Amino acid sequence: MWKFFHQMASPPYFYRLAATLIPWFAIPGLILIAYGAYAGLFLVSMDYQQGDAFRIIYVHVPSAYLSMMAYMMMAVGGGIGLIWRLKLAHAVGAAAAPLGAAFTFLALVTGSIWGRPMWGTWWEWGDPRLTSELILLFLYFGYMALRSSIDDTAKADKASAVLALVGVVNVVIVHFSVEWWSSLHQGQTVFKKGTMDADMRIPLFAMLIGFSFVFGAMLLRRLRTEVLFRERRTRWVRELVLSPEGGK
Amino acid sequence: MDSSNLQQPGIFAGLLAIIRRDLLLAWKRPGDVLNPLFFFAMVCTLFPLAVGPSAEQLTFSGPGVLWVAALLSTLLSLNSLFMSDYEDGSLDQMLVSPQPLPVLALGKTIAHWLISGFPLVLISPLLAMTYRMPSAVMGILMLTLLLGTISLSLLGSIGAALTVGLHRGTALLSLLILPLAMPILLLGANTVSLAAANDVYGTGIWALGAYAIASISLAPYATAAALRISNE
């Protein structure tokens, strides 16, 4: 078992493994998304309260899910990197942050567009989830800003890992405090925990799993970039570049 | 020479020593105490100038404005938390000292709070008065600010330790700390608003207290880790 992890974490091995794994994530992911989007847009009958506007759920919820997932990965990767000094774990944080920020942005914008016909306004401060998501976006900005302002990669890795770990505790506090706050102001929420019909739920699950797979493929590709950059002065990268088939 | 003969001060003595040192340093440079206070007072002045002196509006937005001003002024003073120690090399001494680093970090943060957070709590009723806050609510305001500024100082010490020695430290520090500080602001300002509206406000106080206790016990470790990373 340990040997397997060791091998996985060895940069040249991971660089090659990731390249073979990417299609295994990307293709099923894209198929699931294609099915989920088609079913969500055309097959599922409309919600009796929200009409066809509820179909936004099929992009909003997976984006919101990935925005939190990516932050968790940053924190877990940072923790593993700090404790076991695994460079690859730190690279996960560097690779996941821009993706997480992009999905947070998507969750915010789709939530806002959804809110327009439902609340009659593009932004409703009373909605706890949108507010938490906005704070999450700021947390991503802080993380990326800290990373980019430290030139030494090893130092940037450790410093941003500490920030991600502090931030992940904070995300939980943000969640509960914002819930409490919006309950004071009788925040109206579109995304209430109602019951969903099975035929509405199945495309949503397809979208959730499909988004996760595509995210995995995007993350692996970014991890390859990180590994290549971090190992640019090593012998295996030299051999890779000089080999006749190249190593893009 | 037998090293066990060297009298090793205890952890508590070390904590007190570093607090006393920082307070003495602040005494020699009163600007460190006064600048955040002036800043706090000035932000509180800006608001009525911008939205007009209507009593109704001021009572309504007073808690929020006072809390935002307190948050910003704490943030402003945080930048200097480890700066001078970093520049004159005393930070290196702390890193190699036999005292546990989290204790030293806690000591520095307590001193920072005594210098910049606590005076702010003390003058807050004066500014609250200009916002026509009822005197019964001022106690709640001071209590939330007391608990909140402790948490803010501790949280900020992590950010200050992460950014010490970086060129664009100040702007970066705000970017790191503001999203982390939002729950404190939210709990504090809303608790005061609830109290002003004669509503039940207990939850916020308990939550702020829990936040303060959790940050006293956890933040020094993160600060110490961040200091070690920044000074490698």
Add this chain to the structure above:
Amino acid sequence: MEALAMGGYGAYVWSCFGLAFIVTVVIEWRGRVRHNEIYRDIEVRIKALEERE
């Protein structure tokens, strides 16, 4: 055509799906561009070193 109009909500629904598509494609494309840039930099440096030897 009626299915595309989404009972008047078409603009909202389609802009959400479209935006999700665009954001994902742009971020993936930028990632690839960066990968190729880094690879080319390394290649240039290593080839230059090779020639000097």
